[in-house]
Amino acid sequence: MDKEKLIQEAYLVAHKIEENGNFPNNPNLPLMIYKGTFRLHPDDTEEVIKKVFAQNGYTNAWVDGIFDYHHYHSNTHEVMGVFCGKADVQFGGDHGVCIELDKGDVIIIPAGVAHKKLNSSEDFTVVGAYPNGSDYDMKYGKADERPEADETIAKVKNPDSDPVYGSKGHLFECWYNQNCENV
Numbered sequence: 001m002d003k004e005k006l007i008q009e010a011y012l013v014a015h016k017i018e019e020n021g022n023f024p025n026n027p028n029l030p031l032m033i034y035k036g037t038f039r040l041h042p043d044d045t046e047e048v049i050k051k052v053f054a055q056n057g058y059t060n061a062w063v064d065g066i067f068d069y070h071h072y073h074s075n076t077h078e079v080m081g082v083f084c085g086k087a088d089v090q091f092g093g094d095h096g097v098c099i100e101l102d103k104g105d106v107i108i109i110p111a112g113v114a115h116k117k118l119n120s121s122e123d124f125t126v127v128g129a130y131p132n133g134s135d136y137d138m139k140y141g142k143a144d145e146r147p148e149a150d151e152t153i154a155k156v157k158n159p160d161s162d163p164v165y166g167s168k169g170h171l172f173e174c175w176y177n178q179n180c181e182n183v
Helices: 047-055 148-155 170-176
Strands: 011-017 026-035 058-064 078-084 086-091 097-102 106-109 115-120 125-131
Touching (some): 011 170, 026 097, 047 058, 047 125
Antiparallel strands (some): 011 026, 026 106, 058 125, 086 097
16 A cells, blocks of 8 residues: 555545534534545555554544444544445434545544434445544433533543544644634
8 A cells, every 4th residue: 555645635624513402412623524535446445544544543443334323422533434435424413414425535523423324325335443442332312321421522532643644634723723614
């Protein structure tokens, strides 16, 4: 894998997603989508995305789709790289934002932000991973999950690196410096 040929400067789309019913979301850290990050070639496998994430400290990786029901993780942030296909994904619960994800996109989901696949191509596949290989919990937006989930979300630390660009990248602008232009 030649990192120079695989990764290109992405177009950033960022959204701060406020609380939505029983979904706490994350009012402090924006959801970030790096549009067109990976230039994947026909002979590439999911391993190329896993390798980039792992080089930047994001492990405990998996390969699958995105669940077709709202869920979130209160104890960790999550990154996903779209390996194949496309999907419409809703972030933030029933009244959240809908975003079309395409092959090569990367999504950085802050702890607490709900996500749900609305529809997708049959070949839609993502690689997911977590900062420092964190284990993740599953929350479903049930009323009894809070306020414990809120307390857990507040304790999640910002990652040490950007999942794609390492020591540089939009993660530092948006999460550390609170300087996202389209939030």
